[in-house]
Amino acid sequence: MIGVDTLKGQIRKALSGFYYVYAEGQTFQTRARGNFRNRKITPLVGDEVMFESDNLTDGYLLEVFPRHNELVRPPVANVDQGVIVMSMVEPNFSFNLLDRFLVTLEDKGIEPIIYLTKIDLLTGTETVSVADVQHVYGTLYPVIAATSVSDEGAVHLLEQYFPERLTVFMGQSGAGKSTLLNKISPELQLATNEISESLGRGKHTTRHVELLPLFDGLVADTPGFSSIDFLEMEATELPKQFPEFVEASHLCKFRECMHRKEPGCEVKALVETGGIAQTRYDNYLQFLSEIENRKPMYRKK
Ligand SMILES: Nc1nc2c(ncn2[C@@H]2O[C@H](COP(=O)(O)OP(=O)(O)O)[C@@H](O)[C@H]2O)c(=O)[nH]1
Ligand SMILES: [Mg+2]
Ligand SMILES: [Zn+2]
Known part of the structure; x- marks a missing residue:
């Protein structure tokens, strides 16, 4: 008997409608109640959650804390x-x-x-x-x-x-x-x-x-994606995903430099001198054009 009503834990496994939540050294089998599902949040493995349970097998999820990703x-x-x-x-x-x-x-x-x-x-x-x-x-x-x-x-x-x-x-x-x-x-x-x-x-x-x-x-325990696309990313977000560009960009003449045709671009200067790898820059330009040329599409729910 666990004399506690509300606990905080982490979902470690999801299977057949059950969420297995790890809390205080134990694993609790829980489910999402109807009113929880109505909130359109699908609990995921890795989620930090609040749940209620007075035993190890019949708990209920109450809340999913905001995710980092x-x-x-x-x-x-x-x-x-x-x-x-x-x-x-x-x-x-x-x-x-x-x-x-x-x-x-x-x-x-x-x-x-x-x-x-x-x-x-x-x-x-x-x-x-x-x-x-x-x-x-x-x-x-x-x-x-x-x-x-x-x-x-x-x-x-x-x-x-x-x-x-x-x-x-x-x-x-x-x-x-x-x-x-x-x-x-x-x-x-x-x-x-x-x-x-x-x-x-x-x-x-x-x-x-x-x-x-x-x-x-x-x-x-399962390997992840094997092919990638940039369906959701905005073009202006792309330069932020290259750490060496981010570092160099402080010296670019323009604050919002996209490191393409802009004068005074430190990223391009570093590519010329070998401080930034040519392959990284070439791939950056390719990804940028892929993002800019993608067909407008509706966000999948
Ligand atoms: N020679 C060699 N073979 C490897 C190495 N790593 C994996 N393999 C082999 O590559 C094949 C594919 O490996 P697998 O783990 O199934 O790849 P996955 O598709 O990424 O899961 C298997 O036959 C492995 O034995 C390695 O470092 N050297
Ligand atoms: Mg495999
Ligand atoms: Zn630049």
């Missing part, structure tokens, strides 16, 4: 950091794809960690080396290079980022997400080399997500 795939709220798993080969490393992931995370206030895989498969004839990636991103974000599937050191480096944070994994299909998650938490036993992950989006969105307590933090 939310992801659709996997459906998780209040994410602190995202591990972007990028393979060097099979599939080949892409600066463009990595920058898309980074912009998306930055926009949501999620701190990126770059985790490189399949370095053991490099033959030396590829156009992009690990050193190239380190050169572009090493001063901007943590970059962890796993030399092979059995690189324990890389996994330990990554685990140091987990305490006190909610972490999600993302990356292209085949990048090695499931393999890495299994190393971090062997009991997960995620199927690897699964091509279905990138297909049939609709089918897989119903899959439940659970937050696992790992290394004094929480990790979402």
